[in-house]
Amino acid sequence: MAHRLGIVGASGYGGAELLRLVAAHPALEAAVVAANAQVGTPVAALFPNLAGERVFDAIDVDRLAGLDAVVLATPHAVALDLGARLHDAGTPVVDLSAAFRLSADGFTTWYGDEHPRPDLAAGDDRHLDAVAYGLPEFHRDAIRAARLVANPGCYPTASLLALAPLAALVVPGTIVVDAKSGTSGAGRAAQDHLHFAHVHGDLAAYGAPTHRHTGEIERWLPGELGPVSFTPHLVPMSRGLLATCYATLADGVSAAAVQDALRAAYDAEPFVHVLPSGTFPHTKAVAGSNGCQLSAVTDERTGRVVVTAAIDNLGKGAAGQALQNVNLLLGLEETTGLTAIGVYP
Numbered sequence: 001m002a003h004r005l006g007i008v009g010a011s012g013y014g015g016a017e018l019l020r021l022v023a024a025h026p027a028l029e030a031a032v033v034a035a036n037a038q039v040g041t042p043v044a045a046l047f048p049n050l051a052g053e054r055v056f057d058a059i060d061v062d063r064l065a066g067l068d069a070v071v072l073a074t075p076h077a078v079a080l081d082l083g084a085r086l087h088d089a090g091t092p093v094v095d096l097s098a099a100f101r102l103s104a105d106g107f108t109t110w111y112g113d114e115h116p117r118p119d120l121a122a123g124d125d126r127h128l129d130a131v132a133y134g135l136p137e138f139h140r141d142a143i144r145a146a147r148l149v150a151n152p153g154c155y156p157t158a159s160l161l162a163l164a165p166l167a168a169l170v171v172p173g174t175i176v177v178d179a180k181s182g183t184s185g186a187g188r189a190a191q192d193h194l195h196f197a198h199v200h201g202d203l204a205a206y207g208a209p210t211h212r213h214t215g216e217i218e219r220w221l222p223g224e225l226g227p228v229s230f231t232p233h234l235v236p237m238s239r240g241l242l243a244t245c246y247a248t249l250a251d252g253v254s255a256a257a258v259q260d261a262l263r264a265a266y267d268a269e270p271f272v273h274v275l276p277s278g279t280f281p282h283t284k285a286v287a288g289s290n291g292c293q294l295s296a297v298t299d300e301r302t303g304r305v306v307v308t309a310a311i312d313n314l315g316k317g318a319a320g321q322a323l324q325n326v327n328l329l330l331g332l333e334e335t336t337g338l339t340a341i342g343v344y345p
């Protein structure tokens with residue numbers, strides 16, 4: 001019998017992408033697809049790819065608590081409340097927001113508010129038996145053992161996959177991440193700066209030097225590698241995220257050592273594909289998938305390594321990774337219902 005999954009925030013881009021993935025998952029059934037303002041609206045009215053008669057459900061915490069797992073794809077203020085209540089009811093939860101990714105102090109620093117449940121803040125090592133940071137390539141065992149999984153942000157996912165294997169090879173304090181995302185990264189709500197006429201033909205940075213994902217990247221890089229300089233950009237695409245990461249190599253680290261470290265980290269990983277050095281990843285190659293393609297070049301002239309990583313912000317950056325975490329939480333094969341191969345061209 002299929003496991004019953006609840007999706008809260010199913011009327012948003014992350015939630016709807018998860019609904020698409022669950023439709024093809026052999027061991028999961030989307031038992032509840034809850035929304036807020038869109039309760040009662042046909043799913044297909046917002047997402048024509050999800051054709052059918054189904055309408056968005058209201059949020060009923062008791063009903064959600066009775067499911068096998070719940071994914072929250074809402075703003076973090078909503079997830080702070082719902083995630084804690086479902087966790088307290090014993091329901092496994094994967095949260096796509098930033099509600100549980102940092103320590104309580106880190107949350108206050110980067111999000112400005114007191115954390116209402118410091119005991120559920122994944123960034124605090126004392127609580128890592130209850131809550132896990134959901135980057136399976138580096139926290140798989142913790143995710144399997146946890147009941148609440150903080151799904152990483154889209155920019156941190158690409159940045160950490162690019163940099164974490166090189167943690168012992170680079171000089172602390174030298175990391176620079178220059179990243180670009182398609183507009184679905186900002187969610188479904190209409191916003192002035194996301195209108196076609198504003199975005200089309202345009203490219204601009206935003207949020208530097210204090211974009212909130214900076215703190216998450218610093219927290220989850222292995223060791224003490226920060227501070228990190230992080231600048232995101234909005235690009236005129238629907239989907240896709242590319243992170244170009246620079247760091248100074250420690251004395252004596254060779255180009256071969258960099259490639260060896262990436263291969264050691266990812267040779268056995270189903271969703272991360274290391275391209276040959278000098279070949280650069282394309283966002284389109286992973287579109288619609290849970291894949292990450294990355295590659296590294298070393299620059300002998302500057303002593304730096306440059307790693308580029310491409311993901312689909314709604315795939316490995318959100319719903320795909322959430323499904324990977326649901327599979328782990330429920331004891332299913334991690335790759336079920338997911339593909340690393342994108343839709344191309």
Ligand SMILES: NC(=O)c1ccc[n+]([C@@H]2O[C@H](COP(=O)([O-])OP(=O)(O)OC[C@H]3O[C@@H](n4cnc5c(N)ncnc54)[C@H](OP(=O)(O)O)[C@@H]3O)[C@@H](O)[C@H]2O)c1
Nearest residue numbers: 009011012013014035036037038073074097185187188318
């Ligand atoms: N988009 C991405 O690429 C991406 C990547 C990684 C992580 N995330 C994170 O995932 C979460 C969802 O992002 P998204 O892009 O899918 O956002 P979105 O498209 O704006 O959707 C937000 C969802 O949350 C619901 N919602 C809004 N206010 C609510 C409230 N007060 N109570 C209950 N539900 C409420 C909305 O319901 P109605 O539409 O019915 O009001 C909608 O279903 C966010 O925390 C975001 O930071 C997004």
